[in-house]
Amino acid sequence: MLDIKNLQKNFGNLRALDGVSLIVESESITGLIGPNGSGKTTLFNVVSGFYPKDGGEITFKGERIDGLTPDEIAKRGLCRTFQIAKAPEKLTVLENMLLAANGQRGENPISALFKRRLVSKQEKENLGRATELLTMLQLTHLRNEFAGNLSGGQKKLLSLGRMLMRNPDLILLDEPTAGVNPTLANDLLEMIRRLQKELQKAFLIVEHNMKVVANLCEKVFVLNFGKVLAEGTPEEIQQNEQVLKAYLGGT
Amino acid sequence: MPVVNFLIYLLIMIGIYALLALSLNFQVGFTGLINFGQVAFFAVGAYTSCLLVCKAGIPIVLGFLCGMILSGLFGYLISIPTRSLKADYWAIVTLAGGEIVRLIAVNEGWLTEGSFGVMRIPQPLKHLLSKGTYPLFYLVLVAACVVFMYFVLRLLINSPFGRNLKAIRDAEELCLSLGKNTRKLKMEAMIVAGAVAGLAGALFAHYITYISPENFQPIETFLMWAMIIVGGRGNHAGAILGAVVIQVFNVSTRFIVRYVPLGPDVVAPLRMVIIGLLIVAFLLFKPEGLVKEKKKIYELKDNQAGEL
Amino acid sequence: MDLPQIIANSLVRAAELSLLAIGLTMVYDILKFANFAHADYAILGGFLVYTFNQAFGLNLFLSIILAALATGVISIAIDKAIFKPLRKREAKPVTLMITSLGIAIALRNTLRLIWTSKPKTYAIPLQKPFEILGARITPTQIGIVATGLVFMITLHLLLHRTTLGKALRAISDNRVLASACAIDSERMIQWMWFIAATFGVIGGTMIAMEHLLYPRLGFDILIPIFCVAILGGIGNPYGAMLGALILALAENVILALDFGYILSLGGLFKVGSIQINTGYKAAISFVILIIVLLFRPTGILGRK
Numbered sequence: 001m002l003d004i005k006n007l008q009k010n011f012g013n014l015r016a017l018d019g020v021s022l023i024v025e026s027e028s029i030t031g032l033i034g035p036n037g038s039g040k041t042t043l044f045n046v047v048s049g050f051y052p053k054d055g056g057e058i059t060f061k062g063e064r065i066d067g068l069t070p071d072e073i074a075k076r077g078l079c080r081t082f083q084i085a086k087a088p089e090k091l092t093v094l095e096n097m098l099l100a101a102n103g104q105r106g107e108n109p110i111s112a113l114f115k116r117r118l119v120s121k122q123e124k125e126n127l128g129r130a131t132e133l134l135t136m137l138q139l140t141h142l143r144n145e146f147a148g149n150l151s152g153g154q155k156k157l158l159s160l161g162r163m164l165m166r167n168p169d170l171i172l173l174d175e176p177t178a179g180v181n182p183t184l185a186n187d188l189l190e191m192i193r194r195l196q197k198e199l200q201k202a203f204l205i206v207e208h209n210m211k212v213v214a215n216l217c218e219k220v221f222v223l224n225f226g227k228v229l230a231e232g233t234p235e236e237i238q239q240n241e242q243v244l245k246a247y248l249g250g251t
Numbered sequence: 252m253p254v255v256n257f258l259i260y261l262l263i264m265i266g267i268y269a270l271l272a273l274s275l276n277f278q279v280g281f282t283g284l285i286n287f288g289q290v291a292f293f294a295v296g297a298y299t300s301c302l303l304v305c306k307a308g309i310p311i312v313l314g315f316l317c318g319m320i321l322s323g324l325f326g327y328l329i330s331i332p333t334r335s336l337k338a339d340y341w342a343i344v345t346l347a348g349g350e351i352v353r354l355i356a357v358n359e360g361w362l363t364e365g366s367f368g369v370m371r372i373p374q375p376l377k378h379l380l381s382k383g384t385y386p387l388f389y390l391v392l393v394a395a396c397v398v399f400m401y402f403v404l405r406l407l408i409n410s411p412f413g414r415n416l417k418a419i420r421d422a423e424e425l426c427l428s429l430g431k432n433t434r435k436l437k438m439e440a441m442i443v444a445g446a447v448a449g450l451a452g453a454l455f456a457h458y459i460t461y462i463s464p465e466n467f468q469p470i471e472t473f474l475m476w477a478m479i480i481v482g483g484r485g486n487h488a489g490a491i492l493g494a495v496v497i498q499v500f501n502v503s504t505r506f507i508v509r510y511v512p513l514g515p516d517v518v519a520p521l522r523m524v525i526i527g528l529l530i531v532a533f534l535l536f537k538p539e540g541l542v543k544e545k546k547k548i549y550e551l552k553d554n555q556a557g558e559l
Numbered sequence: 560m561d562l563p564q565i566i567a568n569s570l571v572r573a574a575e576l577s578l579l580a581i582g583l584t585m586v587y588d589i590l591k592f593a594n595f596a597h598a599d600y601a602i603l604g605g606f607l608v609y610t611f612n613q614a615f616g617l618n619l620f621l622s623i624i625l626a627a628l629a630t631g632v633i634s635i636a637i638d639k640a641i642f643k644p645l646r647k648r649e650a651k652p653v654t655l656m657i658t659s660l661g662i663a664i665a666l667r668n669t670l671r672l673i674w675t676s677k678p679k680t681y682a683i684p685l686q687k688p689f690e691i692l693g694a695r696i697t698p699t700q701i702g703i704v705a706t707g708l709v710f711m712i713t714l715h716l717l718l719h720r721t722t723l724g725k726a727l728r729a730i731s732d733n734r735v736l737a738s739a740c741a742i743d744s745e746r747m748i749q750w751m752w753f754i755a756a757t758f759g760v761i762g763g764t765m766i767a768m769e770h771l772l773y774p775r776l777g778f779d780i781l782i783p784i785f786c787v788a789i790l791g792g793i794g795n796p797y798g799a800m801l802g803a804l805i806l807a808l809a810e811n812v813i814l815a816l817d818f819g820y821i822l823s824l825g826g827l828f829k830v831g832s833i834q835i836n837t838g839y840k841a842a843i844s845f846v847i848l849i850i851v852l853l854f855r856p857t858g859i860l861g862r863k
Contacts, residue, residue, distance in 0.1 A: 048428060074430035082428075088421035090485065091414065094549050099418050100429050104411045107431075109439050112410035113403065119410060127549060144548045148421075166429060285653060287660070332853045338653045339593045340852055343785050347845035350782065358838040469778065473664050476657070520671035520774075527665030531641060534658045 001026040001061060001170055001202050002047070002078070008055035009039075009046050009226075016042040018226035019056070024170065029196055029203045031213040031234070034223035035246060040206045041083055043223070044172050048080045049073040061169070079163055080172035083206075085155035089148025093139055093158060096147050097130035098123065100162035130165060136191070137161050138184060153179035160188060164195075173205045177212055189216055214238070222246070259386045261502050263458060266393035269494040270451035272478040273397075273404055273487055274444040280484030280544075281408055282440040283420030285342040288329075288349025289475050292445050294356060294467040296322040296452025298363055301372040301462060311375040315453040322449025326441035334434040349472060356464040368463025372456055393454055400447050401487055407443065408487075409547070416440055417485075470523065474501065477526045480533050483540025492541055497526070565815060567694035569807040571769070574707025577803035578762030579780065580787040581714060581796045582755030588731045588794035589751050590642070592655035596663035597759060598784055599670070599777035604630040604760025605767045606670055606774075609679050619681070627760040631753040637662060638752050643745075663777070670774040678771035681764075703765045710758060711800055718796070723750060731794070783844040790851050792861030801859060810843050 002024040009017035016039050024030045032040050045051040047058055049070035058066040065073050087096055104126070106112045106119030134140045137157045142150065147158060156179055163171050176192075177185040189212060195201045207213050213220060214234040222229040222237060224246045230237060237243055271293060278284040300318035303309050309317075329348055333341050356363045363369070380388055407413050418426050419433050426433050456462050474497060482493020504522045508515050533540060579601055586594045604626045611622035641662065645655055688695040718724035726747050729736075766780060787806050791798025814835055835843075851858065 050424065050427070070424075070427035071430050071432050074428055079430075080428055082425070086422045086425040088418040088425065090421055090544055091417055092546060092548070095414055095547060098411070099414055099426075102430075106411035107415055107436075109407055109412055109443055112407050112412040116406075116410075123411070144546065146546060162429065283653075285657070332849055336852060336856065339656055340789070340856065342653075342656060343593065343782070343789075344849055344852060347782050347848055351842055351845050354839060354842050358836050473660070476660065480657070516675060517672060520668040523668035524665045524672065527661045527663070527668065530661030531658055531665065534654060534661065535641060535644060538654070 002204065003059040004043075004047065004056070005059075006056040007043070007046060007053060007058065009042055009051060010054050015226050017046065017056075020223070020226065020228055021056075022221045022228060022231070024202055024204050025219075026169075026202050027196060027200045028219065029192065029205065029217050031217035031220040032204060032206045032223060033208070033210075033213060033220060033237075034229070038223040039226040040223055041174060042226075044080055044174055044206065047073075048078065048172060074166075074168070077169035078172070079166055079168040079170075081156075081159040081163065081174050081176065083174040083178075085152065085159045087147035087150065087155050087158055089146060091147055092144050093134065093147055093150070094127070094130055094143045096158055097133065097161055097165050098126050100165040101126040101129075102166060126165070130161075133161050133164050136187075138187075151179075153181065156180055157184070157188075160191075164191075167199075168201075170202045170204065173203060175206055175208065177207070177209060185212070192216065210234075210238070256386060257506075259390050261499070263386070263390050263393050264502060265495055265498045266390070266397050267451045267455050267458075268475065268478065268498050269397050269491045270400055270454070271448055271475050272482065272490040272494040273400055274448040274451070275475045276479045276482075276484055276487065276490040277404055277408075277444045277447070278440060280479060280486070280490070281413065281420060282416040282437060283338065283423075284437060284440065285338050286345045286444075287342045287472060287476075288345035288347070288352075289448065290467050290469060290471040291329075291345075291349040291352040292322045292325060292448030293452045293455070293471060294352050294464075295325045295445075296449030297456035297462050297466070298356065298369070298452075299449070300453035301369050301456040302363065304373060304457075305369060305371070311373060311457060314457075315450065318453035318456075319446040319449040322452065323442040323446035325449075326443075326445025327438060330434075330438035330441040334437065346469070349469060353464050353467050356467065363464075366463060366465075368461055368465075369456070370461050372460045372462070374457050374460060389458055393458075396450060396454060397491070400450070401491070404443075404447070405487055412436075412439070473523075473530075474526065477530050479540070480530050481540060483542035483544070485539075485544030486542055489540050489542035496541075500525075561694075561815070563693035564695065565808070565811045567691070567696045567700070569804070569811050570704050571696075571700045572807035572810065573800075573803040574704045575762050575765045575769070575803075576780075576783060576787050576807060577707060577800045578710055578758045578765070579784045580791070580799035580803055581711075582759040582762075583784055584788040584791075584794055584796055584799045585727075585751055585755050587788070589727065589748065590646075590655070592652040592659070593785070595656060595659040595781065596637075596666055597659075597755070598763070598781040599663045599666040600630055600634050600756055601759035601763030601780075602767075602772070602774070602777040603633070603666060603670060604756065605763040605772050605776070606674050606679075608760070608764050609674075609681060609767075609772055612681060613679075623761065623764055626764070627757040630760050631756040634752045634756045635749050638748065667774055667777050670777075674774065676774060678773040679767075680771060681768055683768060699768060703768070706761065706765065710761065714754075714758075714796055717754070723747075727751060779841065782841070782848065786844040786848040786851070789848060789856075789858055792858030795858070795860045798858055798860035805859075806844055806847060809847060810840060813843055814840060 004020060004022050007017050007020045020043060034040055042051065046053050049068055053066050057064060060076060060078055065076065091099065105115060105122055111119065134143055137160065139154065139157055139161065142154065150158065156176060160176060176188060180188065192203060193216065196203065205217065217234055219231065220234050220237045221231045222243050229246060230240045230243050271289065274292065275286060275289050278286045296318035299321040300314035303317050304311055304314040329345065333344050336344065357366055376388065377385060415426065415431055415436050419436060423433055478493035478497045479490055481496055483489025501522065504518055508518055579598065583594060583597045586597065607626035607629055608622045611617045611625050612619050641658060642655060645658060683699055686697040686699060688697045718728060730744055730747050767776065783806065787802040788799050790805060791800065791802025814837060818834065
């Protein structure tokens, strides 16, 4: 589904991405790990269109997407979350969810003014879906709270909630369980697995928690100094000497 | 009698500036577009309407409409070169844009009568009413426009379109990652805001019956900014309240000259010093303004989600 | 087109603009916001020079030094009272910018209150211009260019040869890290305001010397200064110097150009004289600013 060939990204003299090639298969959960500064978030930023590339190709669902703006890429079905979860502060949690809904008709002034009945109907439907998702994420009690007042972990949950509302084909998750309590983290992982099975979604997940990676991902890519150090199943990776060296002996 | 006339004048000016504040608030308070050149919309609306009416002889209603359309178009034009700019560059460009419009008004005399200004601007339905009741009619007209625009803007802000704008203001990158074309949304916001401010311009021109580039100095933009900062950004009532407060202050200090031993040379700059200090004071001590931004609350009733 | 004269005029204007732009770009670099009151600080200084010089009869140079000191102190006071609390509150740069607009309005009109809107001059006696390489230039103008050069060199030495300069550059790169290295950022920020004010006052006085001194001058030069700073690369004082030169040349050349002559391809076709109205002189910097922001927002020497 996502095919990255020889991607390069430089910041001045720093080679943040130095010829990265990786593939995310449809309906798979792929992990992306690596020490801090290895280029994981930079990779996300380039793939999702926030940073321009300096070389290489990115193909999504058969189409080249490098060079497109972030919103064009998102419209094609590739969405991402941010390492430090973002949320418009003065929109409530519910409004955040509604924001993410697809195919809203009232998003320009003309239809907002003249197609009110249609817009209203859509809003009600989206509201229903949003409330269900919030229940699943255990955020219902915060539904009318300004998103700016949420804790970091709650904002992460909200990010995932927005992804679920949006329903993209490929989701890039940047440290989805960081700051989330362990029980809820487990539920999240369950949700991710369900989405993969039932809705044929694909995931590329950046994670530091090896247990999560081992549990969830079918394939893992290890990044170090902007290069792919190793790729394989979680078991293979955990036994790879170079990987162990790079992480200074960590699982 | 003169007191009543003065009050009507005051209320009309409050109304016109309320429209300008609503327009500026739509850009700044809801979309996060820092427009330091708002006076340009005001000028485009005023000049378009009165020039078309005076020189091309079109009916005044059409003049008003053209003023709004051209101002909206100007909003579209401004949004193009500024689409990828950060807030501070955006502010500088709009400041420059406002001055360019004024310079064009001064220098292109063949179009705008330059510094001489446009005189004897006709007033709508003047011949139908007596001289005494006309101001009252105009007040009703302005008030109707304000009420109308208040509801239109409120409708827009409460729609998915408005939600997108607020999201752009607070977290533009997130909007992009959710597939929102933020450049297009900002352009649409500018067109709407431009049209509202253009209406204010047309109302102004046909009330005062004489305009010149002097009416469109940067000071006007600063007054409008004071209105939205004092009144409160992020809500329409705040914009209108701000217009009331600042305009009352503005207009009343003009008449204080008669009762206070300060010459007009002192009162005019002193007034603006206070305006500047008000902006600073509110941003320091009461940044949300007099009226805070409201939360949109959805209530759930018997499994049926609905808006409160 | 009188090329030598254009170059001479441009050098003078460049000297004036660059000192003003350097202060603006410094504040943007270190405090990360566009100070819309910067030009008004400079003109405040200009008025103080006028008062010391004309009202108290002090020597012009002494007046400038005193005015620079006074303006520096005032700008530090304003920072302590207004910008520092906002910084502590982690206010967004946009908020700081709007606040500076409020300060600009208040300051500009305070100048009007104290000194009235009637334009003032420094009563510099009419001078006979020298003829250098085909251009006419007065001693005052030569002094302006020389002063500009001296101060640009001083700035370079300051930034690279003194501990203060190194500290300022450290803060500009990373304020948190700088504090960790025991650099007292608040103290440095006060020095920054002082330097910016001094450069601004000198630049503003030079402009007022050439033309007139009036309260609105701050607003009139604000956009050209922004243009210079952004054109050269915001945050980079060397960019400000380069940008000043380019803008000054552009202004003089564009006004002198007869577009009709160009369009007629040097006399091949019959096209009447088309010159830009001098009333649009101010607009030249506006248009250049918009073009730069459209095509190269980082400016010529900009980083990142």
